[in-house]
Amino acid sequence: MRVAVAGATGRTGGEVAREAAKRGHEVVSLSRTPEGDQHDIADLPAVLAEADALVDFTVPEATVEHAAAAADAGVPLVVGTTGFDEDGLAALRTAAEQTPVLKASNFAKGVQALRRVVRAGVAALPDYDVEVTETHHSGKRDAPSGTALTLLEDIEETRSDALERTYGREGTHERAPEEIGVHVRRAGTVRGEHEVLLAGDDEVLTLTHRAESRRVFAAGAVDAAEQLAGRDPGFYDFSEVL
Template identity: 55%
Template sequence: MMRESSETRVLVSGATGRMGRRVIEEADARDDAGVVAGVSRELSGEIDGRPIEPASEFESALAEYDPDVLVDFSVPEASQEFVGDCAEADVACVVGTTGFTEGGEAALREASERVPVLHASNFSRGIQALLRAVGNAVHDLPGYDVEVTESHHRHKRDAPSGTANTIIDRIESAGEFDGRVHGREGDALRESDEIGVHARRAGGIRGEHEILLANDHEELRLTHRAGSRAVFADGALDAAVWLTGRTPGRYDFSEVVAE
């Protein structure tokens, strides 16, 4: 049964990180979602008037602030514990953390048996359009060489990015390829059925992804650049509002964009 209240109550994990802070900021401009509190491994106190609790007290924060949904931009090890606690407390989960191991993926699956869980590597609506375009391009250009390059800020942990992996998954589902080659060095002649993957880390780049398709006569480049983290924060809040009140299960951000 869908929730009747006009405002979704959001708890943010990873609240002191770049994305967590931006989610709190963007929620202030909305009337359909409000951040009631945050949790962080780094400090406790307040951000923009929102109480920030230590991550070690996550279960207590769920009980005290009674959120409808968790928006998680933390780290894989913490995230999988948070979603387990949310499943126990009947709190929906929007997860933007990437870099999960098989154990982390299993934790998401287990939580989704009890509460609605939406895990996305990217909450940009533009990326959703890019994924559709990439699938069509690979299907329409069989035999073309494919290279994926992604660039992010110097502090990003996982490489390739979760978004790049999602793009590559779409490429592989739309064509016939025989593996991924991460960077090249030395005697590294390109194979016709490989996908080249390149990750760059520098400065404060918010996120750039380019897909190059080429043969001997032409090339096609599909590129997405994020100008601000606000696009990801707004998308995560859109997902939180959309997910609240839904039945347990795994959901995809493409479903949010489609409505």
């Protein structure tokens, strides 16, 4: 495969390029600030003319532009960018009408397993208090993380009662039964840690995933690119390609 990687000078984008090359794929790295043999992102349309897949770990505004280019070229698109607003997500779905698009908030296989376990736990313990905590490196810009938002959506879809997200706490008040506490920590070089806590009378269940390296995200993104090639246009979920 010929894999184009947008955002190759970034932390995860660089890992994606290395992972794809390690698997024997031909890699074309693109960046707004190209280094060495990397291509300028302005060359994207020409690169896509000969690419089998595009993997994008950039920022929402750039990803939307790249998605339109991938749609025009009919090249499958794997999106690891997070922090989209509703317009950005709509733009990705529009691109998916012309080419396969897979967007995931987290490409770690363990996170996909965590999502299944969280849904099962919440269903089995419908009256328990739920708290979600995520920790990332100090340079991460969107908060809560895309993975935390996905876990919150899983919880809200599983619980039958209406829940209200409470972001951190201050002041003096009791916890309301309908709350989901959401806590965000930014420190050091933490790759990514997500915890879902379920607590009832006299017992606590804690479900946690911790990424030790960005390589797990890169490996999952390349898995997705390999599986997406040759598929019909559409908006795919990462669990579908595992």
